[in-house]
Amino acid sequence: MNSDHSLLCRLNGAQRAAVEFCDGPSLVIAGAGSGKTRVLAHKIAYLMEEQGLQPWQILSLTFTNKAAREMKSRIAGLAGEERARRLWAGTFHSVFARILRNEAETIGFQSNFTIFDSSDSGNLVRLIIREMELDDKLYKPGAVHGQISKAKNSLISPAMYAASTELAHYDRMARRPLLGEIYRRYQLRLGSANSMDFDDLLMFTNILFRDREEVLERYRNQFRYILVDEYQDTNFAQHLIVKQLAETHHRVCVVGDDAQSIYSFRGANIDNILKFKSNFPETRIFKLEQNYRSTQNIVNAANSLIKKNREQIFKNVFSENEEGEKVCLRSAYSDFEEGLIVAGRIARIRLEKHAGYGDFAILYRTNAQSRIFEEALRKNNIPYKIYGGLSFYQRREIKDIISYFRLIVNPDDEEAFRRIINYPARGLGAVTVARIAVAAQQHDASLWQVTGAPSEYGLEVNSGTAGKLKTFHTLMQEFIDRRDTANAFELAQEVIRKSGIARAACDDITPEGMSRAQNVQELLGAINGFVEAQREQGEENVRLTDFLSEVSLLTDQDAGAEEDGEKVTLMTVHSAKGLEFDHVFIVGLEEDLFPSVMAKSESRGLEEERRLLYVAITRARKSCTVTWAKSRFRNGQINTASPSRFLQDIDPTFVEGDGAALRPSPAESGRSSMQAWREQRTATATSAVRADGAEAKRSVQTAAPSTAPSAPLSEEAQALKVGHIIEHERFGRGKVISIEMSGNDRRAFVDFESAGKKQLLLKFARFSIVDPPLSGE
DNA sequence: TAACACTTGTTTTTT
């Protein structure tokens, strides 16, 4: 083996070993920032250059479309555009959707099947629950769909579901005995709509491989080497697909990090990676432990956190980068102030470190948290972009238009039909649709079929309605007739014009209407872009079908990417997986938010949340700031919050800031306000007398002589002394004249520059100390 | 049938 081959010379020992081992199964445990993508890309290039594999013989599976694109472009750099393009590289869902379209007939589908996204699935579940006249308080559509999804991911068919006494028992306990029946009907409806949901793409691939030995054999022979990224996030269905494809040649390499498994809520099974070796006993294990991304402080802080988890593969992630700054911990009085703190710090770091806005990311647990940061950033004229939330393709107007496309490509698509039959309004309302649905069900036909020949299916409607139906049918039929010949862009334009969407959009002059019209234009632009891109690859006749099958598996990741530029990135921790930024802010580190309430009950859930924070911290290259707010606006109410338990899990040696004293290091004397506060809370909650009260008193004395606080005092409030200059939320800037006790609380008299003299109850006052500044902020 | 007011749940994360 030529050791100074250009492909290998830029790799460290462990990376190179992982790349070079190609003759059997391998498991690469890749710590955060250890060059996992680089290894995968090099390995694929190596397979082609050194092992003589053709690109189309390599199957490379990633978790997101974005990761797939990234991988392809890196391989293009290593092995050339042409070969990169011919690889089978994509997400599980997109790759196997492609295969399923090729083989659709063998499993009873047409190759033009549509793909239901989760909201389509939810709608269908809701519809069925209603049809069965069940109580949707007991049978919550979301939860029901979740159960169905779980069953599918475990490859439990409706028949198996019905046959299982265990599941029946479980459902009876949950007071949802008819879940299996809902599942059965749901699956039937998907079938008659010639549609699959996300989970079906994996389940039917397995069914295909199970029932059609020759098909499985064909793909086994084609894919001479299989690589899977983020293996810790695969579910059973995905695992089994990989296992079967690799069954004969065992040439498979899975890469992942058990410490970054964050998708168990949707069926990912960490055992897949933990027990990979038991499936392929001769598996070679490689560990990538050197982190090239982050400073030592960041790596160490993350390590100290993840150490608190029980089940994990031993590894020693280390960094040889500079020590760097400590993780910065900041607390805020409110979510609002948290926004200001983050915005302020971004502005400061940008100037001090000459960073661009694009070097910053704000990561939160839930999408709902984004708003407050948007406002704060806007106020400070800081440009930003948001990933996630409602993705472009999820927006109402876009879904409506896409539904037209869906119905054109697959007229049996029930969801699409229901969506557009009366959009724009054409006098075909709920009553008519219900009648069509009944007729359809009686004759085991699709809604579209009934619409085409009302009398044959015994559909009784008055002549006016019949006319409207006919008009609608003719309109759609014209599109359908041309779907296989017409260019995607031109047909799409025509759909928007002839359907009346264009007119409706123009008439609407409300601000939302304008933005909707803009979105429609954007969609047309996207279609045009798609057509052009395909043309460049030599695909001359690009049809609507092609665009649709591409688009139904696209998600938020792609929508946000269009306008990059120098902007601060806002996203959930989940969507940040696989990304990195110089300066990372992790916000909302509060109990019941991060970790989320839902996860708290089980230790497994809690460990997953901890891994989630681990993922967040390890996104940072140079600096990492963690914040939490003592009160937060949620569900229309202000809620008080306590700091996340995870803050105590991080070794304070690597932390700086008001919370560094969360668990004081021995060198520090006294306790922080935070700790006192938490003790306070537990004390009042149990109304018990503290055993170590004396010590508590001493610590308080350092901050507030002769006082035991009756309420949590912020560090700022404790540190406040006569003569300090403060900045108050309402009153602005002012000087502290005196501080005295009133009852159990401390009260400050402050002379404000503009608002005059005021008394502030320190327990409640919202202010920050400007002079002298606290801990460098 | 459509527009409007009212009620309800929702907020954990995503292919």
Place this chain on the structure above:
DNA sequence: ACAAGTGTTA
């Protein structure tokens, strides 16, 4: 707070 869903009225 907010969006989506429901029911009521014209």
